[in-house]
Amino acid sequence: MDALTTILNGVPATLGLTLAALALGAALGVPLVVLRRSGNRLVAGFARLFIELLRGIPPIVWLFIIYFGVGTTVKLSSWTAATVGLGLISAAYMAEIYRGGLNAMHAGQWDAAHALGLSRTAIITRVIGPQLVRVSIPASASFAIGLLKDSSVAYTIGIPEITSAAREVSQNSVDAMVPFLLAAGVYVAITIPCAWAARRLDTVLRSRVAR
Amino acid sequence: MSTPRPVAIRVTDLKKSYGALTVLDDVSLEVREGEVTAIIGPSGAGKSTLLRSINLLEEPDSGEIEVLGSVVRAADRIGPKSLNELRRKVGMVFQSFNLFPHLTVLRNVTLAQELVLGRDKKQADDRARELLKRVGLEDKADQYPSRCSGGQQQRIAIARALALDPRAMLFDEPTSALDPELANEVLLVMRKLADEGMTMVVVTHEMRFAREVSETVVVMADGRIIEQGKPSQVFTEPTHERTRKFLSVVLDR
Amino acid sequence: MFWDDWTTYAPDLLQGLGVSAQLIGIALAIGLPLGLVLAMFANSRTAIVRSSIVVLVEIGRGVPALVMLQILYFGLPSSGITLDALIAGGLALGLTTAAYSSEIIRGGLQAVPFGEIEAAQAMAMSRAHILRYIVVPQGLRICLPPLLGFCIAMFQATSLAYTISVPELLGSAYSIGSSTFRYLSILVLAGLFYAAITVPASLLVNSMESRLGKHQR
Numbered sequence: 001m002d003a004l005t006t007i008l009n010g011v012p013a014t015l016g017l018t019l020a021a022l023a024l025g026a027a028l029g030v031p032l033v034v035l036r037r038s039g040n041r042l043v044a045g046f047a048r049l050f051i052e053l054l055r056g057i058p059p060i061v062w063l064f065i066i067y068f069g070v071g072t073t074v075k076l077s078s079w080t081a082a083t084v085g086l087g088l089i090s091a092a093y094m095a096e097i098y099r100g101g102l103n104a105m106h107a108g109q110w111d112a113a114h115a116l117g118l119s120r121t122a123i124i125t126r127v128i129g130p131q132l133v134r135v136s137i138p139a140s141a142s143f144a145i146g147l148l149k150d151s152s153v154a155y156t157i158g159i160p161e162i163t164s165a166a167r168e169v170s171q172n173s174v175d176a177m178v179p180f181l182l183a184a185g186v187y188v189a190i191t192i193p194c195a196w197a198a199r200r201l202d203t204v205l206r207s208r209v210a211r
Numbered sequence: 212m213s214t215p216r217p218v219a220i221r222v223t224d225l226k227k228s229y230g231a232l233t234v235l236d237d238v239s240l241e242v243r244e245g246e247v248t249a250i251i252g253p254s255g256a257g258k259s260t261l262l263r264s265i266n267l268l269e270e271p272d273s274g275e276i277e278v279l280g281s282v283v284r285a286a287d288r289i290g291p292k293s294l295n296e297l298r299r300k301v302g303m304v305f306q307s308f309n310l311f312p313h314l315t316v317l318r319n320v321t322l323a324q325e326l327v328l329g330r331d332k333k334q335a336d337d338r339a340r341e342l343l344k345r346v347g348l349e350d351k352a353d354q355y356p357s358r359c360s361g362g363q364q365q366r367i368a369i370a371r372a373l374a375l376d377p378r379a380m381l382f383d384e385p386t387s388a389l390d391p392e393l394a395n396e397v398l399l400v401m402r403k404l405a406d407e408g409m410t411m412v413v414v415t416h417e418m419r420f421a422r423e424v425s426e427t428v429v430v431m432a433d434g435r436i437i438e439q440g441k442p443s444q445v446f447t448e449p450t451h452e453r454t455r456k457f458l459s460v461v462l463d464r
Numbered sequence: 465m466f467w468d469d470w471t472t473y474a475p476d477l478l479q480g481l482g483v484s485a486q487l488i489g490i491a492l493a494i495g496l497p498l499g500l501v502l503a504m505f506a507n508s509r510t511a512i513v514r515s516s517i518v519v520l521v522e523i524g525r526g527v528p529a530l531v532m533l534q535i536l537y538f539g540l541p542s543s544g545i546t547l548d549a550l551i552a553g554g555l556a557l558g559l560t561t562a563a564y565s566s567e568i569i570r571g572g573l574q575a576v577p578f579g580e581i582e583a584a585q586a587m588a589m590s591r592a593h594i595l596r597y598i599v600v601p602q603g604l605r606i607c608l609p610p611l612l613g614f615c616i617a618m619f620q621a622t623s624l625a626y627t628i629s630v631p632e633l634l635g636s637a638y639s640i641g642s643s644t645f646r647y648l649s650i651l652v653l654a655g656l657f658y659a660a661i662t663v664p665a666s667l668l669v670n671s672m673e674s675r676l677g678k679h680q681r
Contacts (some may be wrong), residue, residue, distance in 0.1 A: 053659055055662075056663040056666065057658045058621070058623040058624075058658055060624060060626070061651065064638065064647075065648065068641060068648075069641075069647045069651045070648065073648075149527075149529075153530060153624065163528070163530060166531070170534075174542070177535065177540065180531060180535040180538065180539045183531055183534075184527040184531050188522070188526035191526045195526075
């Protein structure tokens, strides 16, 4: 049970890193999607390249590039590297989620809002924005759960989260298997209720929106 | 009048409910060999449920189903062998055609022949082409269903069902998804089939077909059969108020 | 400066990439067939079979691939089974693949219109025949784009095998970096190698998706 306590001590770091990266990603995703949808082909092209590279290169590689690569010249803490790395990757995925939501939104929304004489800011904050948030929630929830699992790679650059705790316990005990099984159990215990809650949220949101 | 023909299909005291909603309320029906029985009535009357109970695509809560010698009691557990034995005797045509889009028209008609009846490729192909010719679509054999119009797809579906040499055919609103022109092609094929003496049970909204082709018209409402008899009688002098109301709406269109 | 490093060490990285390819090959060879079996039995009429599959799949999806790798490589020796790193890596990723792909394939199988299954039933076709001739051929076609998308993500996951000492692409890059201290240039090159495979592959899958969408008329 001592093993379990040690492993559970890693949970705050896992949750903290996931939430920090998610917040960073949700925020940065907005300007990113704006650039991506820009009429200027060069700007849109660069944004697209940025997004594709962030999503196409494995998270652990990005963390290494930032922590060991950039980290040789600029002094970076594990937390900074991990948050920035996972945050940027999240921004790329969130930008694509937002893009999907915007594309799926009826063009009629813009037209109706313009016809009603609403200013651009008002349209974005009062009409498009709220709808985009609601439409993005299911995909974002699903992404967040995946991010929680992916955060495990941060142990490789020194973040004391669940997997690093398990490795530590495993190396110092006779039975190397149990700590990892406990860690697996902890991940499952966190993600399964979250996945269930996300599905419920999706159903509730769907029923509240007229089709 | 000659001696009445033997009973081909008999359902007795069928009951089916979904929770509080009763879909079939003690329904009994007899269909004689070689006759066409049309089932008409307002939506939600239980017509399709009744039809689909005959070949057990719907499993009633209680009652008995007898199809050309195969007897099934709804309350008993029905094994796959007896189920398939029953289904082999009767073919079905659906409102949405339900052709297999990933197979050619010919393969649609030969697949079950090979798998269910054990015919070899040549036998199955020959029979398929013969039936496609009968419905006027032999030139579509090597095409895919998506290239065919709705009326053509339904005629292919009829050929597909006939390929298994059923002794009775069930039609579940076969023309409801078709516009009038295409519906006519299908109704013509159905008339021909009836003239050739096939036992048919047809759930339909096509009142002209019901009046001109069927020997018996069954009117259903609220899960019950409220009227049954020869078309001449049901359409001109219905005994039930509900039937009168339904017919006045439907026949005036 | 980057360029010199790149030209010098590219061959070593390519060797690592070869090992990554082996990893994904093993993972898919184990995981996809297993996923198909799980998907087909997920709708079994026997409740025990259904529940067991749900549990297995939820666990397989809930446990991070990284932890799966640790369990098989560091954990198993306690039970007397010591696996070669490459095998452990391929097996761990294979099990994860099985869990995720079974859900994707199941989605595809369920997308086959129920009316077609009823028509086949009405023609007295057996359950096995219906699965084999009607459901699986169409279901696999439907789930192919998301399945391929998943395979691309799995290829990225092979980088995790670095943590169990498999000499794949990331591992090669890191070891070169640690001996030369030219971390940034080598790691960036490794990243570009990953991107050079995943990005075009994703674009291909996207265009396949839109082409398949037109077919379903």
